[in-house]
Amino acid sequence: MxxxxxxxxxxxxxxxxxxxxxxxxxxxxxxxxxxxxxxxxxxxxxxxxxxxxxxxxxxxxxxxxxxxxxxxxxxxxxRVISEEEAREVYEMRAGIFGYAGMLLAHHIDDTQLAYLKRLVGQMEAAAQANDFDRYYAPNLTFHDFLVSATGNQRLLATYHDLVRQLHLFRSRGLVSGDGMLDSNREHRDIVAALEARNPQRAFKAMAGHVEAGQRRALGGAAKHSLATSRGKSFDHLEPYS
Amino acid sequence: MxxxxxxxxxxxxxxxxxxxxxxxxxxxxxxxxxxxxxxxxxxxxxxxxxxxxxxxxxxxxxxxxxxxxxxxxxxxxxRVISEEEAREVYEMRAGIFGYAGMLLAHHIDDTQLAYLKRLVGQMEAAAQANDFDRYYAPNLTFHDFLVSATGNQRLLATYHDLVRQLHLFRSRGLVSGDGMLDSNREHRDIVAALEARNPQRAFKAMAGHVEAGQRRALGGAAKHSLATSRGKSFDHLEPYS
DNA sequence: CGACTGAATATTGTTGACAGTTTACGGCAG
DNA sequence: CTGCCGTAAACTGTCAACAATATTCAGTCG
Incomplete structure (x- = not known):
């Protein structure tokens, strides 16, 4: 046998x-x-x-x-994802994404950075043209690349799970191109943090980006967890630079 | 219908x-x-x-x-978990656990802190008696509580998944009570960081604890990722307190 | 007119059987 | 004795039928 x-x-x-x-x-x-x-x-x-x-x-x-x-x-x-649950998913996604940045800051190389910058450039062009269709693909690639570049397959798989569950939540309610310029500004911050090889700053930039996306999607204030209305925002970690 | x-x-x-x-x-x-x-x-x-x-x-x-x-x-x-994959799981678990600490530092209350301290006390007694059987349960509860107290069900579920996969990996190879005293010292650090309501320090203490556990289980040096031999160790984040 | 009751229907839970593929076995040539 | 090949057994993939449970709906009583 x-x-x-x-x-x-x-x-x-x-x-x-x-x-x-x-x-x-x-x-x-x-x-x-x-x-x-x-x-x-x-x-x-x-x-x-x-x-x-x-x-x-x-x-x-x-x-x-x-x-x-x-x-x-x-x-x-x-599966029905309540707004409450969506908040959970966003919270976790922020952690995963931020942690990916933290790991990535250790070993990202210049080729990868160049690739990210090119994507940011593409998104910038699309954002200024207010063309969400052209923004969508590089945006997806950008986020995906950041997580997959950690080399940790499980991290990537979990990240994908979370993204899929969010798709489930906002199915049909997706406000497309809202805040592309803001979003891409955050992308630049992320690349800058990675280029500086600063794990903590990368965590903050990337976790913060997810939180900002949550705010863009769900609207501003959190209904529960009143002590931290506008999200945790990770500002307590330390000033930039 | x-x-x-x-x-x-x-x-x-x-x-x-x-x-x-x-x-x-x-x-x-x-x-x-x-x-x-x-x-x-x-x-x-x-x-x-x-x-x-x-x-x-x-x-x-x-x-x-x-x-x-x-x-x-x-x-x-x-499922066969290779040592390489186990490293992945540990890496991810460190991130999840650390992030849990980060979240928890925001809203942990004194009752919860007291509970954690009591568990640490129980573990200390067991560790000094070198009694792994008595150490095991409160140790499990301690870790579980830290993640579940975030209130994020998905975080908890993912954490459990990772722990289960690690059980799979070291099935049969589990060196039981090795380093209980060291481990519990780290537990105290965790509680201290949470008591200080310092998210960053909590992240570092908790992620570091998982890494230390990995070192205790897998042995010291990483075989890949040579640039960061003794794990990422999160020391770059900033000195304690 | 509205709430209850009970049969009829629809749907899920479970089973055993059959088809296709893989694995194990035994003979045969070298 | 060793390696190859063909057949037989074992096992997975799929299906259709049956059992158990839930839902629907019509009829009845208050």
Missing amino acids: NNIAPANGPLQAHSLTNLAQNEIERMILGGQFMPGERINENALANQLGISRGPVREACRSLSAMGLVQLVPNRGVFI | NNIAPANGPLQAHSLTNLAQNEIERMILGGQFMPGERINENALANQLGISRGPVREACRSLSAMGLVQLVPNRGVFI
């Missing part, structure tokens, strides 16, 4: 379960399923031309990923 | 799938399954007195949680 670990092949190929999982994920993120809505296993299976087994397995996986919620004997529901 | 979100009942009750999931998880963490070993769906289903369906669904869930790895047409394998 072969009980040895598998070679490091592709984690999962194209099985019906994966097909279903990808499809459901796409539907959720694409707005085909609205938060709170139930997924009808039968209907979906028919629609995909497969049987319920793979669909159920896919839903189990998505549940562990936090995209759907399983309720016994009632079915699977598209 | 009722498409409204479910009431916030227990996320999942006792279905066979959950039974299987809990059982597998228990077996993995309890050392019944060794990393790299394959789970035989049929055998396990028989052993649990259920059919393969629920077992497969449970495995999908565990895969998304990172406890097992699915290989198409070959089966599910207990």
Whole structure:
């Protein structure tokens, strides 16, 4: 009997379960399923031309990923992210993103910095033209690169999870190009902090950027945690430079 | 048709799938399954007195949680955490734990501080008696409390995931009571930083504590990332107090 | 007219069987 | 004795049917 670990092949190929999982994920993120809505296993299976087994397995996986919620004997529901929970996600994302900056400040190289600067340049052009469509892609790449450049796969995976959950939250409510110029100014701050190889400043810049994004998306004041209205803002850490 | 979100009942009750999931998880963490070993769906289903369906669904869930790895047409394998990956997990755990401290420093109250101090006292007694069994529980509670007291459920969940993956890594290799006194000295530092309501110092104390634990578990030098041999150590942040 | 009751329906939970793939075994050539 | 090849066994992937539970709706009583 072969009980040895598998070679490091592709984690999962194209099985019906994966097909279903990808499809459901796409539907959720694409707005085909609205938060709170139930997924009808039968209907979906028919629609995909497969049987319920793979669909159920896919839903189990998505549940562990936090995209759907399983309720016994009632079915699977598209996860509802309350504003309160969105705040949690933002808080955590700020921490993850800031920590990524902290790690990155240790070993970022000039090539990577140049790449980031080029992205910032692209975003600046798009922002000044008020062209959100052209802003979107480099913005995504910028954030993604910052986390993936840490080399820590788990950090990246967790970051992606959080981003996906936020997509879930503001599905349909996304105010597109609001504050692109402000946002890109923060991007420049981030690059500057990394170029200075200053971990603490990088943390502050990057965590602060997420918080600013939260404020742009959710609106200013926090409803709970009244002691720290405008977010934690990380100003207590120490002045810039 | 009722498409409204479910009431916030227990996320999942006792279905066979959950039974299987809990059982597998228990077996993995309890050392019944060794990393790299394959789970035989049929055998396990028989052993649990259920059919393969629920077992497969449970495995999908565990895969998304990172406890097992699915290989198409070959089966599910207990996740193998390489030393390299363990380093990743430690790195991330340091960030999460440190960030928890940062958040906690904002709003920790005296009751919570008193509780932490009591736990430290219990651990001190156990450490001086070199009694690891008595050290273990309060130690677990201490760490858990620090993260859960942030009030951020996702942070806590992610932290638990990381801890579980580390259990997976050092299953069987766990050197029990090594360095209890050192460890508890760091605990005191953590409490002191929180009592001072100093977020940065709390971050450093708590992230540093995880790093120290990593050094205690994995041994001193990092094999990669040669520039930062003894870990990042967070000493660049600023001198204590 | 509105709230309750109970059957009918829809949907999820679970099972056993079948198809496709991988793994193990045994014979055979060198 | 060793390595290759073909067949048999084992196992995973998928499906369709059955059981258990929840939901809907019509009818009835107050």
